[in-house]
Amino acid sequence: MIKTTRFLGYDKDEYGKLIINEDEAKIVRRIFKEYLSGKGSFTIAKEFNVEDIPTTTGAKWHDTTILVI
Template sequence: MNISWYMFSCTQQDESRSISENSAWGIRRRFEQGKVHVNQTKFLGYDKDENGDLVINEKQAKIVRRIYNDYLDGKGPNRIAKDL
């Protein structure tokens, strides 16, 4: 391996680590401020209200609760899916 390739590789690794650390810091900061990002378009069991806040969708939440209860009762993903 020549030295220029090694230096390039080290630089890329440092850049990747820096991006990762900055992303983690940003996530922690938003959590501290109460600004949690959730994929709300595919968040089963919740809807958004007029203010954009999450509110429980009882019809969907019933299914979500069942899935979690089945899991806690020891059922695996395949069995839960089959039962649904």
């Protein structure tokens, strides 16, 4: 079983199946795009915090969070 309470980009439907959460998926796509273009995880996290982009828990972004994604 996957813990979806902190699984950025997905939710569960009424049957317990994973479905894409488009708002969160945009964040995940941006992380990959920026990382692949050469930005480091620290820079991405810093920019997300400046832009007030929410994490799944409402906490601040950290470079380790970006790396795990």
